[in-house]
Amino acid sequence: MLNRFQHLAPLLLLSAACSSTPAVTSDAGADAAPDASAPSFGASVVQHHNSAARTGLYVDTAFTRDAAKLLHVDPTFTAKISGPTYGQPLFLDGGKTGKDLVFIGTEQNQVTAFDASNGAVVWQKTLGTPVKHATLPAGCGDIDPLGITSTGFLDPASGTIYFAAMTTDDDSVTKKHRIFALSVDDGSIKSGWPVDVSAVLASQAFDSEIQHQRGALALLGGTLYVPYGGHFECGGHNGWVVGVPTSNPAATTAWETRGPEGGVWAPGGISSDGTSLFVTTGQSSQTAAPWADSKGLLRLAPGPSFSQQTADYWAPADWLSQSQDVGSAQPLPLDLPDSTPSQLIVAFGRGGGRMFLLDRTNLGGVGGEIVKKGVSTSDIITSPVTYTTAQGTYVVFNGFGIGCPNGKAGNLTALKITPGAPPTISTAWCATTNGNGIPIVTTTDGAQNAVVWAVGTEGLDPKTNGILPGDNRLHGFDGDTGEVLYDGGGANDAMSTTRRYITPIAAKGRLFVGADDQLFAFTVK
Numbered sequence: 001m002l003n004r005f006q007h008l009a010p011l012l013l014l015s016a017a018c019s020s021t022p023a024v025t026s027d028a029g030a031d032a033a034p035d036a037s038a039p040s041f042g043a044s045v046v047q048h049h050n051s052a053a054r055t056g057l058y059v060d061t062a063f064t065r066d067a068a069k070l071l072h073v074d075p076t077f078t079a080k081i082s083g084p085t086y087g088q089p090l091f092l093d094g095g096k097t098g099k100d101l102v103f104i105g106t107e108q109n110q111v112t113a114f115d116a117s118n119g120a121v122v123w124q125k126t127l128g129t130p131v132k133h134a135t136l137p138a139g140c141g142d143i144d145p146l147g148i149t150s151t152g153f154l155d156p157a158s159g160t161i162y163f164a165a166m167t168t169d170d171d172s173v174t175k176k177h178r179i180f181a182l183s184v185d186d187g188s189i190k191s192g193w194p195v196d197v198s199a200v201l202a203s204q205a206f207d208s209e210i211q212h213q214r215g216a217l218a219l220l221g222g223t224l225y226v227p228y229g230g231h232f233e234c235g236g237h238n239g240w241v242v243g244v245p246t247s248n249p250a251a252t253t254a255w256e257t258r259g260p261e262g263g264v265w266a267p268g269g270i271s272s273d274g275t276s277l278f279v280t281t282g283q284s285s286q287t288a289a290p291w292a293d294s295k296g297l298l299r300l301a302p303g304p305s306f307s308q309q310t311a312d313y314w315a316p317a318d319w320l321s322q323s324q325d326v327g328s329a330q331p332l333p334l335d336l337p338d339s340t341p342s343q344l345i346v347a348f349g350r351g352g353g354r355m356f357l358l359d360r361t362n363l364g365g366v367g368g369e370i371v372k373k374g375v376s377t378s379d380i381i382t383s384p385v386t387y388t389t390a391q392g393t394y395v396v397f398n399g400f401g402i403g404c405p406n407g408k409a410g411n412l413t414a415l416k417i418t419p420g421a422p423p424t425i426s427t428a429w430c431a432t433t434n435g436n437g438i439p440i441v442t443t444t445d446g447a448q449n450a451v452v453w454a455v456g457t458e459g460l461d462p463k464t465n466g467i468l469p470g471d472n473r474l475h476g477f478d479g480d481t482g483e484v485l486y487d488g489g490g491a492n493d494a495m496s497t498t499r500r501y502i503t504p505i506a507a508k509g510r511l512f513v514g515a516d517d518q519l520f521a522f523t524v525k
Contacts, residue, residue, distance in 0.1 A: 414479070
């Protein structure tokens with residue numbers, strides 16, 4: 001099986017790019033950025049889930065399974081921030097001065113670069129005033145204030161970090177979605193930025209007040225892509241993917257869903273195989289056929305643009321049912337040698353608790369999945385991870401699993417994907433995280449010592465949509481068995497409030513987690 005892993009096509013290895021591996025040089029141009037096939041920048045973590053495919057896989061020799069049991073908060077790392085944090089940190093291995101930097105953005109529109117060794121502030125920048133929740137349309141949203149919610153994108157080649165922010169210049173009377181490009185050296189805003197999305201897309205009637213920016217940013221071929229959906233429990237929006245050429249931000253273009261609503265809102269945002277972009281879209285107010293982009297998985301060409309051909313989209317056969325939102329998890333490209341087909345992509349259904357396997361070369365249109373299976377008794381809102389060990393290939397997601405082995409139910413579920421014609425799905429293990437943090441997985445070489453990590457964050461009560469508290473602790477599980485390796489640590493290892501769907505990162509022997517008012521570092525030393 002290890003040889004089989006080594007022969008995987010590049011998709012499962014996408015997470016090796018920009019992961020904790022020896023540094024290599026890059027000849028990327030000043031306005032280019034790493035994509036699926038680009039060389040890595042050492043241990044840099046440049047995007048959500050550490051890869052364009054959003055695999056969530058990190059390679060770091062420090063995280064053996066035995067070492068994982070010794071994890072604890074690093075008391076020498078003191079990194080204070082201002083405001084609630086929902087996005088993932090980013091990590092630059094050796095900046096201009098050779099100093100490692102870790103970055104985080106908050107709902108106060110504060111972006112901070114910290115010295116990764118001790119948490120000292122290197123620079124700090126506020127990207128405008130955030131919007132007060134009370135000024136949104138009645139019943140809309142549940143984040144206050146509303147500033148930077150998503151995970152940005154770090155381009156080491158050009159020394160740029162990108163963030164999308166909700167801002168106001170007049171005490172929340174006027175709301176503006178702006179996209180910023182900052183120098184990693186000092187936080188200064190680069191020439192031609194920020195992009196005022198409503199202004200640049202005025203002819204397409206993009207309304208910043210009713211759109212929400214939750215999904216992680218992506219970069220492909222010199223264009224930055226930013227997804228938009230709607231505010232929680234609020235309609236009137238559409239799904240958007242905005243494309244900003246990094247060398248000419250004034251030439252911004254966008255794709256918009258044809259049907260009403262159907263936002264691109266999953267925390268993982270946009271995934272890519274290095275050639276195309278993949279997005280899932282959410283619920284729509286559409287009540288009759290034909291299908292018009294909602295509740296589906298779409299392949300977008302760079303630009304972005306959408307062909308509307310069946311090879312480039314999929315939706316469940318019962319897409320008109322209001323329970324069949326598939327926009328709650330970004331697509332997950334996955335290669336599975338010895339399967340027919342072998343180039344796959346994964347989608348999840350939110351309310352139906354289903355997982356779908358699609359042929360990535362031909363998504364198949366409405367009802368065109370090759371496999372569908374009920375995998376959860378609860379709503380699925382997640383950014384799934386995938387990894388391969390000697391025991392097989394796994395997909396791990398947030399949700400109460402069906403058919404958990406040994407009676408071990410839990411809200412984190414690992415599925416094993418077995419090659420075949422078609423492949424099959426089975427529940428490998430289930431575990432409890434005491435919250436709704438999005439998982440990642442560390443390995444020591446890409447396959448061995450797989451440890452799945454997730455934070456016990458706050459979550460949504462499925463009955464009331466109210467907020468349920470988490471335990472604000474990090475949890476680690478054996479990637480093959482689900483055995484608890486690290487159960488939150490001692491009294492000094494609890495964090496401040498961690499917001500739902502927080503995602504940790506791994507870099508140079510430490511895990512970094514963003515929480516309210518502080519960035520935490522965990523170490524095995």
